[in-house]
Amino acid sequence: FLLGEIQYKAGRNSEAADYYRGVITADSTSDPAPQALFALGWLELERGNWSDAAGSLEALADRFPDHDIAPRSLIEAGLARLNDRNYDRALEDWRRVVGDYPDSIERWRALLEIGREQLRRGEHDNAVSTLRRAVKAPRDALDLADAQRLLAASYEASGDLAAALEACTTGLDHDPKPADREELLFSAGYLAHKLNRHTEAVSRLEQLLESFPEGGRAAEGLFWLGEARYAMGDPVGAEASYTRLIKRFPADKLAEEALYGRAWALNKAGNYRGAADAFKTFSSRYPDSRYAVDAGLREADCRFSAKDWGGAVRSYRKFYERYPDNPQGARAHYQWAVALLKQEHFDEAAARFGEHSRKYPGTDLDDDAAYMRGWALFSGGEYDAAIEDYSAFIAGYTDSPYRPQAAYGIADALYNLKRYDQAADAYEAMINNYPKSPLVGDAISGLQWCAVQLGQVDRAVDVAERYARRFPASPIADDLVMRVADLLYNSGDFDRASRYYSKLLSDYPHSELAPAALFWLGKAAAAGGDTSTALDAWRSLASRGGNDEAVAQALLMTSRINLARGDTSAALNSLVRVRKDLSTTDVAREARLLEGTILRRRGKTSDALSLLGPLSKEKPADLIVHRAALEASRALVDLKRLDEALALAKQVADLRADEVGAEAQFETGRILEMMGKSSDAVDGYLKVKYLFGSYSDWVAPALIAAARLEIEAGRSAEALKLLNQVARDHGDDEWGRRASELRKDLP
Structure with missing residues (x-):
């Protein structure tokens, strides 16, 4: 046996086999006969003689069933049978190991191989059962990572994905x-x-x-x-x-x-252009793919989403013409028409929509196309044709959900044709025939605009009230009250508008429109001279909160009313709240300007400048920035910082050509006068007339101020010319009377 081992190590397998056979010939019943049989089987394994190898290894187990090497011999015999595609004999060998040698370390390997073979055969449940036993092996007895991998595959094949994932996770923990x-x-x-x-x-x-x-x-x-x-x-x-x-x-x-x-x-x-190009590439690269048809349609959809209307038209048309019998062909044809509409090719879009209804009657998009044909005509300004088309649609598609839109479209078309009487009737008919449509509110608005044109405001109010009585639980009931109030407000009927805004608040206190109703109630009351009601409405809105923009505007208007009443403290309280709590709203800057102006007038000049200074330097400069600069200039005058004040006033006068510019130019003359520069001050005042001549409320005081300085300088003739001009232009108003008073003392 040892001589055989030496020959094997030297690579002389034939000589080694002879020695191993010699062992068996000499003594086939005791050691090392089992080892020699195993070695002979191993040599056949190396030669690829699977059947002979298995025979030797199985013979070992048969002759020496109690020998320690028997279980391993059966393991290798099974592997040889596997290589020989004799799967049943392989399973027999491994099952002998499990059954005959239940305490051997080889039984774990046998379970593993049985499970592997069961998995190969598609016996997934059996494989799971076997491999669950195998993975209980000690770490040194088996490659547990491999066992868990096979168990995972068995679980996956049996449909238990969660258990399969758990097996994978466990396998990764076994240092695979x-x-x-x-x-x-x-x-x-x-x-x-x-x-x-x-x-x-x-x-x-x-x-x-x-x-x-x-x-x-x-x-x-x-x-x-x-x-x-x-x-x-x-x-x-x-x-x-x-x-x-x-x-x-x-x-x-x-x-x-x-x-x-x-x-x-x-x-x-959201990269729709990139997606469209990718779908196009896919279609050209894989024209026979099961996804090719879908990719063609998706390319068109992506071009539509990218608002590449021309590309969408080409892609939808290409799809439709290439796959005329495809179930998606109807959708492609419809979208082709929609893309034309988006291109504002209204006539062609209308033609395609009409063609769709003829080609695909009774399909899902039939009524869509029929309705959209009318919309295309309407969008193209063909109102008479749209009216005819919408009317035919309503008559022909009695079950379509688009009938209210078509009825509304008829009314809108009549309105655009300035046939207000007919339009009003059409709006009213739409409201009566489709009372549950969400377009009822818009129809009432349309009726209101007709009423304004026809002088029939009460008709619009009456329609809205009748609708509210007929459908008190309608989700747009509060909206209708609001629309009536808005109509009355826009018609200048502020008292009735106030009553309707109040009605909304009392009848629908939890409405989403309540903040807007409070805001406009204040506006209507103020416009009607009822400042107390206006203040109450805006205070209620401010305490309610919810809409920052509306609250900020309400506080700003509240401050103006209080300022007009002489209650500067109350005015400031409102403005401070805007500055501190609503600083990001649109009116916050205007509120800061007014707050700074009030503070300056109350003598709190430094506080005023702390607000006006930063505001006057904001970029880009707008009206509020320039007004802030003008107020800051006056504050600087109060602080005797005349050079700085003059620079700011000049800056505003140079940048603006409106009334604020005229006011700034007047301030320039006033500051120069305070600096003792009378001649420059006269020039400053006169520039108000030369540069801002259309703003008489500033030209007149500027000319009077210039005349006064001319009188002080002894230039009475120049002063008289200026005063005569004011008297001539203003007659008996305040400025005309002042000019006349000054002329009395002139020679």
Whole structure:
């Protein structure tokens, strides 16, 4: 036996076999006969003589069933039978190990191989049962990572994905060999994705690609990483994964799926142009793909979403003409018409919509197309044709949900034709015939505009009130009251408008329109001279909150009323709240300007400048900035900082050509006068007339101020010319009387 071992180590297998046979010839019943039989079987394994190898190894177990080497011999015999495709004999050998040697370490390997074979045969439940026994082996008895990998595959094949994922996770904890680790990482990522555990899937697949970038699972890993990222709401990451797969593995079987997935990911990410190009590339590269037809339609949809109306028209038309019998052909034809409408090719769009109804009568989009034909005519300004089309639609599509829109379209078309009497009747008919349509409110607004044109405001009010009585629980009941109030407000009937705004607040206290009603109640009351009601409404709005813009405007108007009443403290309180609590609203800057102005007038000059100074330097400069600069100039005058005040006033006068510019130019003359520069002051005052001559309220006081300085300088003739001009232009008003008073004392 030892001589045989020496020959085997030296690579002389024939000589080794002779010695092993000699052992058996000499003594076939005791050691080392079993070892010699095993060695002979091993030599046949190395030669690929699977049947002979199995025969020797099985003979060993038959002759020496109690020998320690018998279980291992059966394991190897089974593997030899497996290689010889004698699967049943392989299972017999391994089952002998489990049955005859239940305490041997080899039984674990036998269970593993039995489970592997059961999995290969598709006996998934049996494989699960066997491998669940195998994975209980001690760590040193079996490659547990391999066993868990097989168990995971068995669970997956039997449909228990959660158990399969758990087996993968356990296998990764057993320090698997690289090949097993690659497989376990891939399976864990794939299974986690299928179980909607996408974050876990991404983590496992990223580990796979980092550890095995060139591995056999790299292409699949990239694909399923893209799928998992897409599913978890990361289309950008998904697109990156698909792109890597396409670039690295262009010939892989998954490249087609990846290119299609990439197009969808771009679409999901909102990159509609990129998605359209990707779908187009897919269609040209894989014209026979099962996705090719869908990709053609998706290309058109993406061009539509990208607002590439011309591209959408071409793509929808191409799809429709290429696949006329496809179930999606009708949708493509309809969308082709919609894209034409978006291009404002109204006549062609109307023609396509009409063609759709003729080609696809009774289909899902039939009534859509019929209605849209009228809308295309309306949009193209063909109002008479639209009226005719809408009327035919209402008569022909008695069950369509678009009938209220068509009725409303008829009324709108009549309004645009300035046939207000007919339009009013059409709006009223729409309201009566389709009282539950969400367009009722718009129809009442249309009726109101007709009423304004016809001088029939009460008719519009009456229709709204009758509707409210007929449908008191209507979800637009409060909206109708608001619309009536708005109509009355816009008609100048502020008293009745106030009553309707109040009605909304009392009848619908929880309405979403309540804040707006409070705001406009204040406006209507103020316009009607009822400042107390206005203040009450705006205070209620301010305490209610909810709409920052409305609250800020209400506080600003409240401050103006209080200022007009002489209650500057109350005015300031409102303005301070805007500054502190509503600083981001549109009127916040105007409120800060008014607050600074009030503070200056109350003698709090430094506080005023702290508000007006920063406001006057904001960019870009607008009316509020320039008014703030003008008020800041006056504050600087109060502080005797005349040079700074003059610079600010000049800046505003130079930049504006409106009334604020005239006011600033007047201030320039006034400051120069305070500086003792009388001649320059006269020039400053006179520039008000030369540069801002259309603003008489500033020209007159400027000329009077210039005349007064001319009198003080002894230039009575020049002063008289200026005063005569004011008296001539203003007659007996305030400025005319002042000019006349000054002329009395002149020679």
